[in-house]
Amino acid sequence: MAMIFVGGSRDIVDLPNPVVERIASIVAAEHGVLVGDAPGADTEVQALLGGHGYEHVGVFCASDQPRNNLGDWAVYTVPPPQGAHGFAIQAQKDREMVRRADYGLMIWNGTSPGTILNVLRLAMAEKPCVTYDVGNGLVTTTRDVADWQTMLSCADPEIWDVLAKRMTPDERLAMTPG
Template identity: 60%
Template sequence: MTIIFLGGSRDIFELPVPAIERIGAIVAAEHGVLIGDAPGADAEMQGLLAGYKYEHVGVFHAGKEPRNNLGDWAAYHVPSPEDARGCWVHAAKDREMARRADFGMMVWDGSSAGTAVNVLRLAISNKPCVIYDLARGSMATTYNVEDWCAMLRHADPDIRRQAEARMTPDERLALPG
Protein backbone atom coordinates (compact mmCIF):
# COMPACT_ATOMS: atom_id res chain seq x y z
CA MET A 1 0.00 0.00 0.00
CA THR A 2 1.30 3.44 -0.92
CA ILE A 3 1.45 5.81 2.07
CA ILE A 4 0.76 9.53 1.62
CA PHE A 5 1.57 12.29 4.13
CA LEU A 6 -1.20 14.90 3.97
CA GLY A 7 -0.68 18.27 5.60
CA GLY A 8 -0.80 21.99 5.27
CA SER A 9 -0.99 25.38 6.85
CA ARG A 10 -2.93 25.93 10.05
CA ASP A 11 -4.43 29.12 8.58
CA ILE A 12 -6.24 27.25 5.78
CA PHE A 13 -9.89 26.51 6.49
CA GLU A 14 -11.05 25.81 2.95
CA LEU A 15 -9.30 23.33 0.67
CA PRO A 16 -8.89 24.15 -3.02
CA VAL A 17 -11.00 22.04 -5.38
CA PRO A 18 -7.97 20.28 -6.96
CA ALA A 19 -6.81 19.17 -3.48
CA ILE A 20 -10.30 17.88 -2.68
CA GLU A 21 -10.31 15.97 -5.96
CA ARG A 22 -6.85 14.53 -5.25
CA ILE A 23 -7.97 13.33 -1.82
CA GLY A 24 -10.93 11.65 -3.55
CA ALA A 25 -8.43 9.90 -5.85
CA ILE A 26 -6.36 8.81 -2.83
CA VAL A 27 -9.48 7.27 -1.30
CA ALA A 28 -10.48 5.60 -4.59
CA ALA A 29 -6.99 4.09 -4.91
CA GLU A 30 -7.11 2.96 -1.24
CA HIS A 31 -3.76 4.55 -0.36
CA GLY A 32 -2.77 4.86 3.26
CA VAL A 33 -2.90 8.35 4.75
CA LEU A 34 -0.76 9.85 7.49
CA ILE A 35 -2.03 13.15 8.83
CA GLY A 36 -1.41 15.43 11.77
CA ASP A 37 -3.93 16.65 14.31
CA ALA A 38 -3.60 20.42 13.83
CA PRO A 39 -6.45 22.82 13.17
CA GLY A 40 -6.59 24.28 9.68
CA ALA A 41 -5.61 22.17 6.68
CA ASP A 42 -5.09 18.97 8.72
CA ALA A 43 -8.58 19.20 10.23
CA GLU A 44 -10.13 20.14 6.87
CA MET A 45 -8.56 17.10 5.23
CA GLN A 46 -9.59 14.90 8.16
CA GLY A 47 -13.17 16.13 7.74
CA LEU A 48 -13.12 15.23 4.07
CA LEU A 49 -11.68 11.76 4.76
CA ALA A 50 -14.22 11.20 7.56
CA GLY A 51 -16.99 12.16 5.14
CA TYR A 52 -15.83 9.35 2.89
CA LYS A 53 -15.81 7.08 5.96
CA TYR A 54 -12.26 6.25 4.88
CA GLU A 55 -10.46 3.80 7.13
CA HIS A 56 -6.81 3.80 5.97
CA VAL A 57 -5.81 6.85 8.03
CA GLY A 58 -3.36 7.31 10.87
CA VAL A 59 -3.44 10.51 12.95
CA PHE A 60 -0.11 11.60 14.43
CA HIS A 61 -0.03 13.79 17.51
CA ALA A 62 2.46 15.12 20.04
CA GLY A 63 0.06 15.76 22.92
CA LYS A 64 -1.48 13.11 25.16
CA GLU A 65 -4.51 12.95 22.86
CA PRO A 66 -4.98 14.21 19.29
CA ARG A 67 -6.36 17.73 19.01
CA ASN A 68 -8.39 16.50 16.04
CA ASN A 69 -9.24 12.93 15.05
CA LEU A 70 -12.46 13.44 13.12
CA GLY A 71 -12.70 9.85 11.85
CA ASP A 72 -11.79 8.16 15.12
CA TRP A 73 -8.80 6.59 13.35
CA ALA A 74 -5.73 4.94 14.82
CA ALA A 75 -3.74 7.60 16.68
CA TYR A 76 0.05 7.56 16.88
CA HIS A 77 1.62 9.47 19.74
CA VAL A 78 5.07 10.77 18.88
CA PRO A 79 6.33 12.52 22.01
CA SER A 80 8.45 15.62 21.74
CA PRO A 81 11.45 16.27 23.95
CA GLU A 82 10.41 17.50 27.41
CA ASP A 83 12.04 20.89 26.83
CA ALA A 84 10.35 21.40 23.41
CA ARG A 85 8.44 24.65 22.96
CA GLY A 86 6.52 26.23 20.12
CA CYS A 87 6.96 24.58 16.73
CA TRP A 88 9.43 22.06 18.20
CA VAL A 89 6.58 20.36 20.08
CA HIS A 90 5.21 19.00 16.78
CA ALA A 91 8.47 18.57 14.83
CA ALA A 92 9.10 14.95 15.86
CA LYS A 93 5.67 13.77 14.71
CA ASP A 94 6.07 15.65 11.42
CA ARG A 95 9.48 14.06 10.83
CA GLU A 96 8.00 10.63 11.58
CA MET A 97 5.18 11.09 9.05
CA ALA A 98 7.70 12.21 6.40
CA ARG A 99 9.89 9.19 7.22
CA ARG A 100 7.02 6.69 6.89
CA ALA A 101 5.41 8.21 3.79
CA ASP A 102 6.09 7.37 0.15
CA PHE A 103 4.64 10.66 -1.11
CA GLY A 104 3.27 13.91 0.25
CA MET A 105 0.49 16.34 -0.50
CA MET A 106 0.51 19.75 1.17
CA VAL A 107 -1.86 22.70 0.97
CA TRP A 108 0.31 25.75 1.57
CA ASP A 109 -0.68 29.36 2.19
CA GLY A 110 2.69 30.55 0.88
CA SER A 111 3.80 31.67 4.34
CA SER A 112 3.67 28.67 6.68
CA ALA A 113 7.25 27.76 7.55
CA GLY A 114 6.07 24.48 9.12
CA THR A 115 4.44 23.32 5.88
CA ALA A 116 7.55 24.36 3.92
CA VAL A 117 9.77 22.30 6.23
CA ASN A 118 7.49 19.27 5.85
CA VAL A 119 7.91 19.52 2.08
CA LEU A 120 11.68 19.70 2.62
CA ARG A 121 11.63 16.59 4.82
CA LEU A 122 10.08 14.66 1.95
CA ALA A 123 12.42 16.25 -0.61
CA ILE A 124 15.53 15.25 1.36
CA SER A 125 14.50 11.61 0.82
CA ASN A 126 13.55 12.25 -2.83
CA LYS A 127 9.89 11.58 -2.06
CA PRO A 128 7.53 13.48 -4.37
CA CYS A 129 5.21 16.03 -2.79
CA VAL A 130 2.35 17.81 -4.52
CA ILE A 131 1.96 21.35 -3.21
CA TYR A 132 -1.16 23.43 -3.68
CA ASP A 133 0.17 26.98 -3.22
CA LEU A 134 -2.87 29.10 -2.41
CA ALA A 135 -0.87 32.35 -2.33
CA ARG A 136 0.12 31.90 -5.98
CA GLY A 137 -2.92 29.93 -7.09
CA SER A 138 -0.69 27.19 -8.42
CA MET A 139 0.17 23.54 -8.04
CA ALA A 140 3.67 22.08 -8.24
CA THR A 141 5.45 18.87 -7.34
CA THR A 142 8.77 18.73 -5.55
CA TYR A 143 10.99 15.70 -6.02
CA ASN A 144 14.22 16.85 -4.37
CA VAL A 145 15.86 19.65 -2.40
CA GLU A 146 16.50 21.72 -5.55
CA ASP A 147 12.75 21.71 -6.27
CA TRP A 148 12.12 22.81 -2.68
CA CYS A 149 14.53 25.73 -3.11
CA ALA A 150 12.71 26.68 -6.32
CA MET A 151 9.38 26.57 -4.46
CA LEU A 152 10.68 29.05 -1.90
CA ARG A 153 12.09 31.44 -4.52
CA HIS A 154 8.55 32.73 -4.96
CA ALA A 155 7.93 33.19 -1.24
CA ASP A 156 8.89 36.11 0.95
CA PRO A 157 12.61 35.76 1.86
CA ASP A 158 11.63 35.77 5.53
CA ILE A 159 9.79 32.46 5.00
CA ARG A 160 13.06 30.73 4.13
CA ARG A 161 14.68 32.15 7.29
CA GLN A 162 11.71 30.99 9.39
CA ALA A 163 11.86 27.55 7.77
CA GLU A 164 15.59 27.25 8.43
CA ALA A 165 14.99 28.15 12.08
CA ARG A 166 12.67 25.10 12.31
CA MET A 167 15.15 22.67 10.75
CA THR A 168 17.38 20.21 12.51
CA PRO A 169 21.11 20.56 11.80
CA ASP A 170 20.88 17.55 9.45
CA GLU A 171 18.00 19.14 7.54
CA ARG A 172 19.99 22.38 7.16
CA LEU A 173 23.00 20.38 5.89
CA ALA A 174 20.82 18.98 3.08
CA LEU A 175 20.40 22.49 1.64
CA PRO A 176 22.69 23.54 -1.20
CA GLY A 177 25.64 25.83 -0.33
Protein backbone atom coordinates in the same frame (compact mmCIF):
# COMPACT_ATOMS: atom_id res chain seq x y z
CA MET B 1 -0.76 0.44 -0.53
CA ALA B 2 1.20 3.68 -0.75
CA MET B 3 1.31 5.89 2.34
CA ILE B 4 0.67 9.58 1.76
CA PHE B 5 1.49 12.30 4.27
CA VAL B 6 -1.22 14.93 3.86
CA GLY B 7 -0.77 18.18 5.74
CA GLY B 8 -0.97 21.90 5.52
CA SER B 9 -1.18 25.32 7.04
CA ARG B 10 -3.30 25.91 10.11
CA ASP B 11 -5.04 28.96 8.66
CA ILE B 12 -6.48 27.02 5.70
CA VAL B 13 -10.13 26.33 6.46
CA ASP B 14 -11.38 25.58 2.95
CA LEU B 15 -9.63 23.04 0.76
CA PRO B 16 -9.29 24.10 -2.88
CA ASN B 17 -11.15 21.94 -5.41
CA PRO B 18 -7.95 20.41 -6.87
CA VAL B 19 -7.01 19.21 -3.35
CA VAL B 20 -10.50 17.77 -2.82
CA GLU B 21 -10.19 15.95 -6.16
CA ARG B 22 -6.67 14.70 -5.30
CA ILE B 23 -7.89 13.33 -1.97
CA ALA B 24 -10.82 11.63 -3.74
CA SER B 25 -8.22 9.95 -5.99
CA ILE B 26 -6.25 8.82 -2.93
CA VAL B 27 -9.44 7.32 -1.49
CA ALA B 28 -10.36 5.63 -4.80
CA ALA B 29 -6.87 4.08 -4.99
CA GLU B 30 -7.15 2.99 -1.32
CA HIS B 31 -3.83 4.55 -0.30
CA GLY B 32 -3.04 5.05 3.36
CA VAL B 33 -3.23 8.60 4.69
CA LEU B 34 -1.02 9.99 7.44
CA VAL B 35 -2.41 13.24 8.82
CA GLY B 36 -1.76 15.46 11.81
CA ASP B 37 -4.20 16.62 14.43
CA ALA B 38 -3.87 20.40 14.03
CA PRO B 39 -6.72 22.76 13.33
CA GLY B 40 -6.83 24.13 9.79
CA ALA B 41 -5.76 22.01 6.83
CA ASP B 42 -5.28 18.83 8.91
CA THR B 43 -8.81 19.06 10.30
CA GLU B 44 -10.26 19.92 6.88
CA VAL B 45 -8.54 16.87 5.39
CA GLN B 46 -9.86 14.73 8.24
CA ALA B 47 -13.40 16.04 7.64
CA LEU B 48 -13.14 15.24 3.94
CA LEU B 49 -11.82 11.73 4.59
CA GLY B 50 -14.51 11.18 7.21
CA GLY B 51 -17.13 12.28 4.70
CA HIS B 52 -15.89 9.53 2.40
CA GLY B 53 -16.16 7.05 5.28
CA TYR B 54 -12.50 6.31 4.65
CA GLU B 55 -10.75 3.95 7.05
CA HIS B 56 -7.09 3.86 5.94
CA VAL B 57 -6.09 6.88 8.02
CA GLY B 58 -3.62 7.37 10.84
CA VAL B 59 -3.74 10.53 12.97
CA PHE B 60 -0.42 11.67 14.42
CA CYS B 61 -0.16 13.79 17.53
CA ALA B 62 2.47 15.00 19.98
CA SER B 63 0.43 14.49 23.15
CA ASP B 64 -1.53 11.65 24.71
CA GLN B 65 -4.74 12.63 22.92
CA PRO B 66 -5.05 14.21 19.47
CA ARG B 67 -6.48 17.71 19.25
CA ASN B 68 -8.65 16.48 16.38
CA ASN B 69 -9.55 12.97 15.21
CA LEU B 70 -12.80 13.40 13.31
CA GLY B 71 -12.97 9.81 12.04
CA ASP B 72 -11.99 8.03 15.24
CA TRP B 73 -8.99 6.60 13.36
CA ALA B 74 -5.87 4.98 14.77
CA VAL B 75 -3.78 7.46 16.75
CA TYR B 76 0.02 7.52 16.67
CA THR B 77 1.57 9.53 19.49
CA VAL B 78 5.05 10.85 18.81
CA PRO B 79 6.28 12.65 21.93
CA PRO B 80 8.43 15.73 21.40
CA PRO B 81 12.03 15.78 22.59
CA GLN B 82 12.41 16.66 26.27
CA GLY B 83 12.38 20.43 26.76
CA ALA B 84 10.80 21.15 23.36
CA HIS B 85 8.52 24.16 23.12
CA GLY B 86 6.64 26.05 20.42
CA PHE B 87 6.95 24.67 16.91
CA ALA B 88 9.47 22.03 18.06
CA ILE B 89 6.67 20.18 19.89
CA GLN B 90 5.01 19.29 16.58
CA ALA B 91 8.16 18.86 14.46
CA GLN B 92 9.05 15.39 15.76
CA LYS B 93 5.57 14.11 14.84
CA ASP B 94 5.94 15.63 11.37
CA ARG B 95 9.33 13.97 10.90
CA GLU B 96 7.79 10.61 11.79
CA MET B 97 5.05 11.08 9.19
CA VAL B 98 7.75 11.88 6.60
CA ARG B 99 9.63 8.73 7.62
CA ARG B 100 6.56 6.53 7.16
CA ALA B 101 5.29 8.19 3.98
CA ASP B 102 5.97 7.26 0.38
CA TYR B 103 4.58 10.57 -0.94
CA GLY B 104 3.41 13.92 0.32
CA LEU B 105 0.46 16.19 -0.39
CA MET B 106 0.77 19.62 1.22
CA ILE B 107 -1.69 22.49 1.24
CA TRP B 108 0.38 25.62 1.85
CA ASN B 109 -0.71 29.21 2.42
CA GLY B 110 2.52 30.56 0.90
CA THR B 111 3.95 31.61 4.28
CA SER B 112 3.63 28.76 6.81
CA PRO B 113 7.12 27.57 7.76
CA GLY B 114 5.91 24.26 9.24
CA THR B 115 4.25 23.13 6.04
CA ILE B 116 7.13 24.09 3.79
CA LEU B 117 9.62 22.41 6.14
CA ASN B 118 7.61 19.21 5.73
CA VAL B 119 8.02 19.57 1.97
CA LEU B 120 11.79 19.96 2.55
CA ARG B 121 11.87 16.85 4.75
CA LEU B 122 10.10 14.86 2.05
CA ALA B 123 12.52 16.27 -0.56
CA MET B 124 15.52 15.30 1.57
CA ALA B 125 14.19 11.74 1.62
CA GLU B 126 13.57 11.96 -2.16
CA LYS B 127 9.87 11.33 -1.65
CA PRO B 128 7.71 13.16 -4.19
CA CYS B 129 5.39 15.82 -2.82
CA VAL B 130 2.64 17.77 -4.54
CA THR B 131 2.22 21.18 -2.93
CA TYR B 132 -0.82 23.37 -3.49
CA ASP B 133 0.25 26.94 -2.73
CA VAL B 134 -3.19 28.43 -2.19
CA GLY B 135 -1.69 31.83 -1.37
CA ASN B 136 -0.21 32.15 -4.85
CA GLY B 137 -2.42 29.76 -6.84
CA LEU B 138 0.50 27.47 -7.71
CA VAL B 139 0.85 23.69 -7.81
CA THR B 140 4.36 22.28 -7.58
CA THR B 141 5.82 18.79 -7.43
CA THR B 142 9.10 18.38 -5.57
CA ARG B 143 11.26 15.29 -5.75
CA ASP B 144 14.49 16.57 -4.22
CA VAL B 145 16.03 19.54 -2.43
CA ALA B 146 16.82 21.35 -5.70
CA ASP B 147 13.11 21.21 -6.62
CA TRP B 148 12.24 22.55 -3.16
CA GLN B 149 14.67 25.45 -3.53
CA THR B 150 13.23 26.26 -6.96
CA MET B 151 9.71 26.23 -5.53
CA LEU B 152 10.75 28.65 -2.79
CA SER B 153 12.47 31.03 -5.21
CA CYS B 154 9.06 32.69 -5.67
CA ALA B 155 8.32 32.93 -1.93
CA ASP B 156 8.65 36.02 0.22
CA PRO B 157 12.38 36.36 1.05
CA GLU B 158 11.52 36.77 4.76
CA ILE B 159 10.52 33.11 4.92
CA TRP B 160 14.17 32.08 4.67
CA ASP B 161 14.95 33.74 8.04
CA VAL B 162 12.03 31.97 9.72
CA LEU B 163 12.99 28.63 8.16
CA ALA B 164 16.62 28.98 9.24
CA LYS B 165 15.50 29.34 12.87
CA ARG B 166 13.38 26.19 12.69
CA MET B 167 15.66 23.88 10.72
CA THR B 168 17.72 21.14 12.28
CA PRO B 169 21.44 21.06 11.46
CA ASP B 170 20.73 18.26 8.92
CA GLU B 171 18.04 20.35 7.24
CA ARG B 172 20.40 23.34 7.05
CA LEU B 173 23.16 21.13 5.64
CA ALA B 174 20.80 19.93 2.89
CA MET B 175 20.51 23.54 1.78
CA THR B 176 24.22 23.98 1.08
CA PRO B 177 25.48 23.17 -2.40
CA GLY B 178 27.15 19.79 -2.82
